[in-house]
Amino acid sequence: MTRRRSASLARTRGIRSSRVFDPKILSVTVRLLGGHGAYDVVATVRGGGRCELAEPFSAAFRLAGLLA
Incomplete structure (x- = not known):
């Protein structure tokens, strides 16, 4: 599933927040x-x-700490 599709599903289901973790560059986007x-x-x-x-x-x- 793509990020765009995932965000669309979350929005229609009323999910107010999301986090995207990227272990390759060690980042999180809220x-x-x-x-x-x-x-x-x-x-x-x-x-x-x-x-x-x-x-x-x-x-x-x-x-x-999440990847340890």
């Missing part, structure tokens, strides 16, 4: 569903950076 019906990128973390999320629940992690 998107939230905006009022205009499209996902807005609200954060991108690369490398050993810490990612802190508030929606849909509070979470904090380091990307390197």
Whole structure:
């Protein structure tokens, strides 16, 4: 499934947020569903950076820790 198709399905099902992990470049992109019906990128973390999320629940992690 493509990212575009996945985002379309998520939007129609009312999923408010998504995260795209890329282990090749060690990054995560966080998107939230905006009022205009499209996902807005609200954060991108690369490398050993810490990612802190508030929606849909509070979470904090380091990307390197997810792959260890």
